[in-house]
Amino acid sequence: MTKTPGAATTKVGITLDRVVEAAFVVLQRDGIAKLSARAVAAELNVRMNTVMWHIRTKDRLLGLMAESIMGEVDLENLPGDWREQVAELLRRLRRAMLGHRDGALLVAGTFPVEPNTLAFSERVVTVLFEGCPTRKSAAWTSWSLFYFTLGLVQEEQATPAELHDRLRESVDERCFPGLHSVLEDYVSIDYSERFDFGIEQILQSAPTTKPRPHAAS
């Protein structure tokens, strides 16, 4: 009766790629906390279940977005020796994550077992083989680099001023003298500098750090 049969349910040309695209628009505008299937649907002018049909599950959408960010990292044209090459790879990862609001949170939330993510890991590990004493130490060093990068970029993307101000208020000189004396360095917003420092520190000892023999034998 009140139904307009002409303009009813027909295909509307949504692709999984377009859904992920729209999800990034919502992410940039509203942040990851407000990224919902309904919001993505509104962005595409379709109903929510259309989005759900393509993504199957919210978690899968997040995984696709993380994988997409990993795909932005160029793995070619690396400069210099193995050390510089690894540093450059992680610098590019950092830039890719910084390119999207809450990008580090997104990548940290899921390790997508997908081509782009695997290709990045492959590249890092392969370059590390050149400088590390064992393959195992190369594998484990890649995790150290990855976790450091994720952590630092998450800090950088997490509403910077607020937490730092609260720290400056709370770090009393009497209770926390050490922290107080380095507070400005502790909460420094020179993130690229801190990034370079951390990566370099890990890589510096990489050639000499061996996994301990499991037992004394």
Add this chain to the structure above:
Amino acid sequence: MTKTPGAATTKVGITLDRVVEAAFVVLQRDGIAKLSARAVAAELNVRMNTVMWHIRTKDRLLGLMAESIMGEVDLENLPGDWREQVAELLRRLRRAMLGHRDGALLVAGTFPVEPNTLAFSERVVTVLFEGCPTRKSAAWTSWSLFYFTLGLVQEEQATPAELHDRLRESVDERCFPGLHSVLEDYVSIDYSERFDFGIEQILQSAPTTKPRPHAAS
């Protein structure tokens, strides 16, 4: 009319501490995804708004829980030289987080500017002062150690078998030869060994890594 006025709303003896306690029970049983104010209320046999009145906000509850975990870390009786002392501090943090389901996720989600968390940071930074060339490098090294620990324990607590199996399936020898050749080390579940390796690697170069001079001067 249908109301029993005697057993109506009277105090029931809930404390913020008891709420947090109950929250840990729910966390252990159901995981962080199902940790809700309603679930905590059920655990305490009160209504949800009672819980909300005490915690004010869900985020504050999570912060209180993280701060509580940090409080489990004993900061006294550290053995050996500065290197061993720092390693021991982070080992204790790791154990505290492992003691609660999704403990690392909880701590990573918020940096509570509260006494226990600050005291831990103070202790780590202070010990690092002994071995690092500058105060700045000590501060930044403490972040490297913290992020590595959070990342690795999150990996350890995130439904181990599932992801590793998917990796073994997907890491084709032809596409990802390097990764393939170290896969078993790459996804090793010897987490204490990997932890020791990572901490040691960071600490090894700590005495020699200086923050770069900001400009060439």
Add this chain to the structure above:
DNA sequence: ACCTGAACACCGTTCAAGT
């Protein structure tokens, strides 16, 4: 294969009301 409506069982937050 694609798109929708409707219903489900959940959320956290807010506000007025009780003691």
Add this chain to the structure above:
DNA sequence: ACCTGAACACCGTTCAAGT
């Protein structure tokens, strides 16, 4: 200060129904 009921505006998932 403490506890509750009720309502609000949201979630993601599921299922039956359309083309």
